[in-house]
Amino acid sequence: MKSWQISWRNLMAKKLRSFLTIVAIILGVASVLISTSMVRTTQNTIEDATKQLDVVDFFFLSSSGSASEQWLEKMNNIDNVSTTVGILRQKIQLSNIDGEEAVNLSKKDQKQLAVDLIGVNDLQNKILHFDVIEGELKKPGITIDQATAQLWKVQIGDKVTFSQKDKEGSISNKMLEVTAIIKNTPHITSPVNWKNANDRAWQVYAPLEIVQQWTKMDGLIEEIQIKADEEANVESVQKEIKQLTAPEDNVYIQPAVTDKNQLVMGFEELYSAMYVIGGLSLLISAFILYNTLYISVAERKHEFAIMKTIGYTSRQVIGFILREVFLLGLVGSIFGIVIGTLLASSMQELLFQSFQVNVSYHIQWFESLIISFVAGIVIPLLAAIIPTLSASRTPVTSVLRSEPKIMRLSKDYLQLVIGIILLIPGMFVNHMISFLPLFLGLALLFPYIFRLTKWLISPINQLIFGREGKVTSKYVNRNIKHLAMASAILSFGITLFVFISSLSMAITNEREKMIRESIGGDIVINYSKNITPDKEKELFEIKGVKEIAAFYSELFPWKMNDGKRLLRITSVTKAQMEKFPFFTYRQDGEQKKLFNELQKPQTIVLGLFAYEEWGGKIGETITFETSAGLQKLKVIGVVNSSRQLGYEAFIHEENFHRDLGVNDKKNVLMLIDSTLVNNIKADLMREDGNDINGIKILAEEIEENKKQGEDLLMLLNSSVFLGMVVAGIGIMNTLFMNIAERKRELGTMRALGFTPWQMMKTLLSEAFFIGWSSSLIGTATGIFIMYLTVVLNTQSFILIEFVVSWKAVLWAFIFGMLISLISCLLPANRAAKIRVSQALKYE
Numbered sequence: 001m002k003s004w005q006i007s008w009r010n011l012m013a014k015k016l017r018s019f020l021t022i023v024a025i026i027l028g029v030a031s032v033l034i035s036t037s038m039v040r041t042t043q044n045t046i047e048d049a050t051k052q053l054d055v056v057d058f059f060f061l062s063s064s065g066s067a068s069e070q071w072l073e074k075m076n077n078i079d080n081v082s083t084t085v086g087i088l089r090q091k092i093q094l095s096n097i098d099g100e101e102a103v104n105l106s107k108k109d110q111k112q113l114a115v116d117l118i119g120v121n122d123l124q125n126k127i128l129h130f131d132v133i134e135g136e137l138k139k140p141g142i143t144i145d146q147a148t149a150q151l152w153k154v155q156i157g158d159k160v161t162f163s164q165k166d167k168e169g170s171i172s173n174k175m176l177e178v179t180a181i182i183k184n185t186p187h188i189t190s191p192v193n194w195k196n197a198n199d200r201a202w203q204v205y206a207p208l209e210i211v212q213q214w215t216k217m218d219g220l221i222e223e224i225q226i227k228a229d230e231e232a233n234v235e236s237v238q239k240e241i242k243q244l245t246a247p248e249d250n251v252y253i254q255p256a257v258t259d260k261n262q263l264v265m266g267f268e269e270l271y272s273a274m275y276v277i278g279g280l281s282l283l284i285s286a287f288i289l290y291n292t293l294y295i296s297v298a299e300r301k302h303e304f305a306i307m308k309t310i311g312y313t314s315r316q317v318i319g320f321i322l323r324e325v326f327l328l329g330l331v332g333s334i335f336g337i338v339i340g341t342l343l344a345s346s347m348q349e350l351l352f353q354s355f356q357v358n359v360s361y362h363i364q365w366f367e368s369l370i371i372s373f374v375a376g377i378v379i380p381l382l383a384a385i386i387p388t389l390s391a392s393r394t395p396v397t398s399v400l401r402s403e404p405k406i407m408r409l410s411k412d413y414l415q416l417v418i419g420i421i422l423l424i425p426g427m428f429v430n431h432m433i434s435f436l437p438l439f440l441g442l443a444l445l446f447p448y449i450f451r452l453t454k455w456l457i458s459p460i461n462q463l464i465f466g467r468e469g470k471v472t473s474k475y476v477n478r479n480i481k482h483l484a485m486a487s488a489i490l491s492f493g494i495t496l497f498v499f500i501s502s503l504s505m506a507i508t509n510e511r512e513k514m515i516r517e518s519i520g521g522d523i524v525i526n527y528s529k530n531i532t533p534d535k536e537k538e539l540f541e542i543k544g545v546k547e548i549a550a551f552y553s554e555l556f557p558w559k560m561n562d563g564k565r566l567l568r569i570t571s572v573t574k575a576q577m578e579k580f581p582f583f584t585y586r587q588d589g590e591q592k593k594l595f596n597e598l599q600k601p602q603t604i605v606l607g608l609f610a611y612e613e614w615g616g617k618i619g620e621t622i623t624f625e626t627s628a629g630l631q632k633l634k635v636i637g638v639v640n641s642s643r644q645l646g647y648e649a650f651i652h653e654e655n656f657h658r659d660l661g662v663n664d665k666k667n668v669l670m671l672i673d674s675t676l677v678n679n680i681k682a683d684l685m686r687e688d689g690n691d692i693n694g695i696k697i698l699a700e701e702i703e704e705n706k707k708q709g710e711d712l713l714m715l716l717n718s719s720v721f722l723g724m725v726v727a728g729i730g731i732m733n734t735l736f737m738n739i740a741e742r743k744r745e746l747g748t749m750r751a752l753g754f755t756p757w758q759m760m761k762t763l764l765s766e767a768f769f770i771g772w773s774s775s776l777i778g779t780a781t782g783i784f785i786m787y788l789t790v791v792l793n794t795q796s797f798i799l800i801e802f803v804v805s806w807k808a809v810l811w812a813f814i815f816g817m818l819i820s821l822i823s824c825l826l827p828a829n830r831a832a833k834i835r836v837s838q839a840l841k842y843e
Contacts, residue, residue, distance in 0.1 A: 020732055021288060024288040024730055025380060026339060029372050030337075042351065052186050058256055060226060071224060086221040089119070093110070093114060094160070094161075095162055096160070097158065109198065110685075116204070119205075119212065120208055128205075145188045162176065190358060192353055255564070255625055277719040278719070288730035290383040290384070291486065315392070329379075337372060419442070449777055454476055468758055472762055475742075487770045496723070498786075498809055504709055521669035523681070524669055525668045527693065530665060543679070547671035549668070550668050551667050553568065554662050557624060560613070565613065566646065580669045584640045584641070601655055604634065607641045621633060721815075728823040731819070
């Protein structure tokens with residue numbers, strides 16, 4: 001026990017140094033906790049959402065848009081059918097909200113008031129599985145999720161008035177009471193805020209009878225969701241349902257598919273980025289501790305030599321130092337976990353908001369706490385190995401020396417070789433996890449790189465700081481290793497900042513390019529019914545509409561070895577593609593050949609992401625389910641497209657009905673006068689609001705793409721900035737140690753006439769070296785990694801171009817210099833206060 005007390009007293013002997021080291025560990029542990037908890041929470045939330053959505057086996061649908069409610073009873077009477085849900089939807093508008101704190105709707109745009117009222121025959125069924133927070137599902141009113149209740153500022157018992165305009169133009173109103181508030185669920189995709197309501201309708205559930213009465217569709221439904229018994233053979237149940245519906249022409253059965261791959265699309269790269277950022281912050285903390293021990297061991301050589309003269313063994317010296325490191329790691333881990341838990345919740349909320357989803361989630365603390373705590377103890381101990389072994393080898397004769405000498409690592413060539421070897425994974429492995437060995441390799445090579453940057457920076461440094469700059473240049477030559485280490489830890493943060501900013505810009509630019517080239521038009525509308533030639537003519541006569549085209553587009557279950565996917569197949573013609581492009585070609589000159597082949601029966605073209613998931617080759621057949629049974633089509637090509645987030649394919653319009661059995665065109669493309677886009681959208685919603693399932697507007701899609709990219713960039717860079725703050729602490733720690741090591745030198749400078757301001761300039765010049773070196777090397781490395789990413793990205797579903805965010809480069813230099821100079825202020829102030837008499841007494 002006494003040995004632990006001695007270790008603690010040794011740490012307290014250098015309070016400021018120990019404090020800064022502990023702060024670095026705290027921030028490193030907090031960053032690891034934030035990163036791991038966000039990844040695990042997001043993964044768990046997606047898995048929960050998949051389970052909630054993956055409870056339906058079949059959809060019973062009607063080609064006419066509605067069917068008799070009696071089908072519910074027929075479906076329930078089928079053997080091995082567990083649960084059914086009858087649904088009828090209605091497009092309406094929010095008109096008024098009555099409540100003590102309710103939102104004033106008169107100040108809202110009409111686009112923000114669109115509502116999907118969903119009538120359900122049983123709100124307490126096992127398929128929807130609503131988790132009630134307040135109220136009762138059985139009461140005749142509306143059920144809303146928690147997020148909607150907060151945005152509308154309503155409580156149980158508050159009244160909400162909805163309005164609907166019929167074909168004759170008359171408006172009918174209906175006031176409904178809020179009777180249940182449920183937890184956020186993937187079954188409800190309401191807006192996350194009022195701005196988001198410009199593009200997404202609110203979703204409200206109500207008893208089926210209420211919607212039937214309002215729509216004057218008594219006894220009718222438009223959809224039945226069917227769940228089979230857990231032990232039942234799903235294919236047998238499907239066969240029975242098809243036999244029951246076969247005599248009817250206007251009803252059909254469609255298998256339900258919940259595609260987890262589409263839900264997690266884009267998250268895997270985010271997970272890797274979060275792990276790298278968290279790991280980098282802890283790595284920076286480890287380098288800070290290594291640098292601290294590196295100097296501390298050199299300072300305490302006399303102490304270790306004396307310990308050996310009185311009988312301490314090398315093993316006991318090692319235990320002596322490791323106890324100190326363990327105490328630093330323990331204190332840092334405890335406080336880091338506290339700070340990390342406070343920040344993790346806010347960061348998680350920001351992540352889900354950037355994807356514009358309302359979900360109920362529980363932060364996964366257990367695994368994250370264990371990982372961050374263990375890492376906070378183990379990583380510092382690993383970082384202490386080399387300095388500790390060096391201390392254990394201290395010869396007894398060191399006690400006779402009058403001056404401590406800074407350690408020099410032997411066999412520098414081995415360090416150089418190991419550094420180069422560690423760079424290799426980052427140059428050939430297309431995964432962000434390869435960054436960690438790459439950073440370790442750079443750390444080992446940094447002293448050599450630092451010498452090159454010093455040669456470039458010295459003239460500028462001397463021009464700015466004059467004689468003090470020359471003094472600093474000489475000092476840098478003598479102590480290049482631990483100054484290089486201080487520069488390295490900051491450069492890593494700058495590298496990630498430049499790389500993530502450039503990569504985000506490249507992805508955003510590429511997605512915008514793909515949206516412009518393949519969305520199909522300025523406006524894309526999905527209707528709930530067939531678009532007749534008369535309807536096309538009516539739409540064309542809307543003021544501002546220049547061109548119009550209707551097309552087929554349907555989702556089909558696609559059977560893979562590991563489960564089912566949803567493949568969206570869209571119709572195309574050569575003439576339509578000239579005005580309304582749905583995709584771009586992978587190779588020049590491919591267009592003519594592709595369309596000649598596509599006009600043949602039983603042929604299909606796949607989007608790149610679907611093609612890679614499929615795993616087959618051009619010329620082979622792909623199999624998917626249609627209302628007429630399994631269909632096999634020959635894959636004749638691969639194209640780039642961003643019309644839908646997920647798996648997509650295209651066939652010629654003439655083959656759509658014959659090969660797929662689809663009769664109705666329910667989608668419309670428009671080219672419009674961009675200055676009238678809001679008027680056109682308002683006209684569409686006013687005239688066809690009840691029949692429109694969704695509207696996509698090119699300008700809004702591009703804006704949403706930019707906003708999501710900016711949100712994710714801010715989230716990632718805020719984590720990177722945390723690592724850069726840790727690096728700043730490391731620089732401060734290094735400069736403080738430099739002052740302690742150079743007290744006699746600094747005192748001599750005072751004796752020779754250096755003023756306090758000149759002493760401060762000397763340290764500021766040193767910080768200038770570190771800041772400029774960090775910025776130059778970090779920026780160059782970030783750009784190089786961006787280049788490697790583009791080169792190694794040839795097989796990705798989104799092919800990005802090499803771009804550099806020069807705005808990020810500018811900010812990287814600003815951050816690098818600011819962090820270095822701010823970190824220098826306290827050490828410089830201390831150096832300026834050194835007295836000549838105090839320095840001459842220092843040993």
